[in-house]
Amino acid sequence: MSITQTGTGANSTARPLQILRLDSSARYTDSVSRQLTDQMVARLLKDYPEAEVTTRDLAVGLPLPTEPMVDGILYAMQNPTPAMVAAKQLSDEMADELLAADVVVLGLPIYNWTIPSTFKSYVDHISRPGVTFEYVDGVSRGKLKAKSVYILYTSGGTSIGSHKDFASAYLKYLWQTLGIQHVEFIEASELLFNAVECIQNAEAQIAQLEIPTFS
Numbered sequence: 001m002s003i004t005q006t007g008t009g010a011n012s013t014a015r016p017l018q019i020l021r022l023d024s025s026a027r028y029t030d031s032v033s034r035q036l037t038d039q040m041v042a043r044l045l046k047d048y049p050e051a052e053v054t055t056r057d058l059a060v061g062l063p064l065p066t067e068p069m070v071d072g073i074l075y076a077m078q079n080p081t082p083a084m085v086a087a088k089q090l091s092d093e094m095a096d097e098l099l100a101a102d103v104v105v106l107g108l109p110i111y112n113w114t115i116p117s118t119f120k121s122y123v124d125h126i127s128r129p130g131v132t133f134e135y136v137d138g139v140s141r142g143k144l145k146a147k148s149v150y151i152l153y154t155s156g157g158t159s160i161g162s163h164k165d166f167a168s169a170y171l172k173y174l175w176q177t178l179g180i181q182h183v184e185f186i187e188a189s190e191l192l193f194n195a196v197e198c199i200q201n202a203e204a205q206i207a208q209l210e211i212p213t214f215s
């Protein structure tokens with residue numbers, strides 16, 4: 001289930017900016033990615049006080065890909081079973097949230113040198129031909145209209161671009177394939193060795209971000 005909140009700005013007739021916040025850390029207490037995701041959303045709300053924030057916590061556990069899920073979301077349903085219908089309903093709900101978003105904020109802790117399975121399960125639900133991307137002359141084209149995704153990348157020591165980083169290239173490719181061209185990483189990836197400075201640097205990066213105009 002996701003939660004939608006409205007910012008505190010004055011009323012306006014223009015459609016408010018839609019922020020989709022995704023968290024994927026298994027931790028709640030002392031989670032650095034959740035802390036930085038809070039700050040990134042606050043940074044966006046500073047420039048866009050009327051924005052609406054939809055929050056989806058992936059750590060509550062999404063179903064893993066099963067045959068009913070794959071049949072339900074990827075293939076036309078002739079005689080859908082209740083399991084197929086339920087899988088499609090959840091996938092549609094999450095895909096609709098993504099398609100409505102103008103900007104995505106993703107909290108992404110590194111687990112065993114790559115993305116956490118909570119987030120991978122999300123990708124398996126929302127990455128759908130004909131829904132979030134399409135093939136045009138054999139080439140895939142993203143259908144998301146969001147302009148930017150901000151990834152709050154946290155790890156004990158797996159820095160972006162290091163030989164242990166099996167996440168950042170995937171994340172960039174994923175979002176660009178779905179249509180979001182501006183993929184920005186905010187990195188706190190030396191948490192085992194230098195947590196205080198590492199978090200301060202990420203916070204400073206968030207504070208100094210040039211937020212583009214989303215129209």
Ligand SMILES: Cc1cc2nc3c(=O)[nH]c(=O)nc-3n(C[C@H](O)[C@H](O)[C@H](O)COP(=O)(O)O)c2cc1C
Nearest residue numbers: 025027031032033109110111112113155156157158
């Ligand atoms: C299951 C698991 C696997 C992890 N694997 C790695 C890893 O491969 N490399 C690394 O630098 N940190 C690893 N860590 C540490 C986390 O990336 C780090 O604690 C990060 O802060 C987690 O984000 P969070 O504070 O939002 O939970 C792992 C943590 C967990 C729980």
